Amino acid sequence: MVQYAVTLKDGDWTVFSEGQPVAAGLSRSAAVQMAKDLAFEAEARGEAVELLIQGYYGEVSRRLTGSADL
Numbered sequence: 001m002v003q004y005a006v007t008l009k010d011g012d013w014t015v016f017s018e019g020q021p022v023a024a025g026l027s028r029s030a031a032v033q034m035a036k037d038l039a040f041e042a043e044a045r046g047e048a049v050e051l052l053i054q055g056y057y058g059e060v061s062r063r064l065t066g067s068a069d070l
Contacts (some may be wrong), residue, residue, distance in 0.1 A: 001040045001066065004035045005052040011030070038066070 005016040006028070013031040014024040015038070023034055032053055039049045048066025055061065 001048040001049045001050055003050045003052070004038050004042075005054075006035045011046045039063075053064075 003016075003018055007014055007016065008028075009021075010026070012025045013028045014023050015026065015031050015034050017038060022038075023031070026034070035051060036052065039051045042049050043065055046066075049064070051063040051065075053061050053063075
């Protein structure tokens with residue numbers, strides 16, 4: 001399973017892949033789009049994906065896709 005996350009870090013929206021930052025200093029909408037694009041590419045390769053997206057007020061939404069044995 002591959003994990004992507006969008007969080008607010010040090011005042012900037014950051015995209016993480018497997019816990020490592022891949023892009024920072026983005027608007028929230030750009031960060032969410034990048035994470036969704038990365039998740040789509042991983043799904044196309046047949047990988048299970050966990051996508052975590054932080055909202056403006058700190059709440060986190062979680063989406064799992066892929067294998068049923070997650």
